[in-house]
Amino acid sequence: MAQHTQTSEAYRAAIRVEGARQNNLKNLSLEFPLNKLIVVTGVSGSGKSSLAFDTVYSEGQRRYVETFSAYTRQFLDRMDKPQVDRIEGIPPAVAIDQTNPVRTSRSTVGTMTELNDHLKLLFARAATLYCRSCGREVRRDTPQSILDGLEGEVPTDSRIMITFTVPVPTDFDPAEIIELLGQEGYTRIRSQTPAAVEVIQDRTRYTPANRQRLSEDLEAAMHHGKGRVTFYILGADLEPRETRHYSSDLHCATCDIHYREPAPNFFSFNSPMGACDTCRGFGGSSASTTTSLSRTRPRLWPKARCVHGRVRATESAGRR
Template sequence: MQKYITVKGAHEHNLKNVSIKIPINRISVVTGLSGSGKSSLVIDTISTEGKRRYIETFSSYARQFLDRVDKPKIEEINGLLPSIAIEQVNPVKTSRSTVGTMTELSDYFKLLFSRAAKLYCEKCSKEIKRDSIEELADFVKKLKGKKIAVIFSVKKPPKFSNEEFQTWMSSQGFTKIFSQSKTIAKVVAGRFAITNKIDTGEILEALELASKLGKNYFEIVDLETYGCITHMRHDICMFNM
C-alpha cells in the first residue's frame, strides 16, 4: 500500500493547478479562509474521485442503480482509497444528533468500547480489571500469615434491633456480624487463617456467596487490623482504596 494520496493538477471549482501529498493512516486537517478551496479539494476532488473509482468496481448491472459520479477536474491522483464524506450540514434539527446517531454506528461503538476498551486509574495510571472469583481466590491465598474475613453488606429490615437482626441472620446460617448501623449490616460470609494448607474450595465458596448476596460487591478484611484489604468485583483501582 502506498503511504500517500498524491494529487496533481487539481482544477475543480476555484482550485488552480493544486498538487498535494496527504499521508495515509494519519489524521490530516485542511484549513484556510472561507472560499480558499478546502471543500473543493477534499470533498469535490479527493472524496468524489474515491467514490467514483469504488463504484467502477461494481458490475454494470449494479451501477445502473447508483447515481452517476462525474470525474473531477484533475490531472492525476494516486494512492486513493474508497472514501466516506460527511457534510457540514446536519439534516436532523436536534442538539442530540451526532455522527454516531446519524450513521447508526452509536450502538455498535458502545458495545465495542464496553467490551474491548481498557480502563485505567486516573490517579496511578494502572489498568483496572474486574477479577473473576477464581482470580480473587488466588489473591486471598497469597495473603500468607493473615487472618481475613469475606464480608458483604445487606439492608436491615425496618424496625429491627441489632439483636433481632442477628437472630434473623443466624437462622439463615450467618452467625457473625462484622458491623451494623441502623440501616446497613456487614455480614461475614467466611473467616480464614491463610496458611499453605488453606482449602481453596472453602475460599471459593465464601467469595461466591458474598458476591451473590452482596450483589457483586463485597470486601476482604484483615481481622487483626480491621482494615479493608480490598473491595472486589467492581471497576475500582486496588491501589487507591
C-alpha cells in the same frame, strides 16, 4: 538512516494528487498534508469544488466502498473514478455539501454525517466506566474476577476475612436479623448498627490450595449480601490491615454509588438523558437559567465535561 525514516514518514503523512483533470482542472498536481486544516480558495469557476469534491472526496469514498464485499456494495452508492493520474495517501472521506437544509443550533458535523450515531453506540457498548467520585474503574465483579485480581497482590499465607452486609428493614431490629442469620448457620457477627449487620462469611488463609474454598465463600457472600462483599487482609493481631470492597452490579462498592446500564442516549447532547445539565446541549447558557436548569433532574450516568460548547459542568447534579 534516521533522516531517511523521517523523510518516509513525512511523505506518507500527505494526500498526493498527480495530474488531476476533472472538469476544468488542468493537469493539476499538489499535496494536502494530513491532520491539518486546509482551505481551498479561488474565484468562481477556478475548480475548487472539482478538486475538493469531485477528485479528492470522490476517490476516497470510492476506495472505501471497494473494501466491502460484493454483497454489501450493491446497497451503497458507487462513485466514478475521477480523471486523475494518481492519488496516494488518501483515507476514507466525509463530505458536507455547501447547501445545508438543516439549520438548527444543535447541528454539528457528527450529526450531519451520522458519525455521532456510531460513536454513541461505541461508547455505550465498549467504553469503560469510572466512578465519578474516586476515579476507579467500575465493573461487575465475580468470584473468579476477584480472585484473579487478588493474585499477586495479596501475600501468600496471609490471614484474610470475607464478610457481607445485611440491611436491617425498618420494621425489624438488628437482634431479629441476627437471630434469623443464626438459623442459617451464620453466628459470627463482625459489627452491627441500627441500619445494617456485617456478617463474617469465613476467616482463613490466602493460599493457592484454598482457591476453591475462597471461591465458594465469595459466591455465598455475594448471594446473601445482594451482590456486595468485603475482603479484609488481617494483620498479626487479626485486625483488618487492608479492606477491599466488591460488587456484582454496576456499583462502586468503595463510594456506594450506583450507575445505570449505559445506553446510546447517555452520550447524546440531543437527548435529555445525555445533554449537559448547564447548557442543555446547545453549547452555551445564560446566568439566569443555569441554576434552574441544573436542578431539574438527577444525574443518571457520569458525564464528562461539556465539550459541545463553552460551558464545562464538572459536578454531578446528583451530588449537589
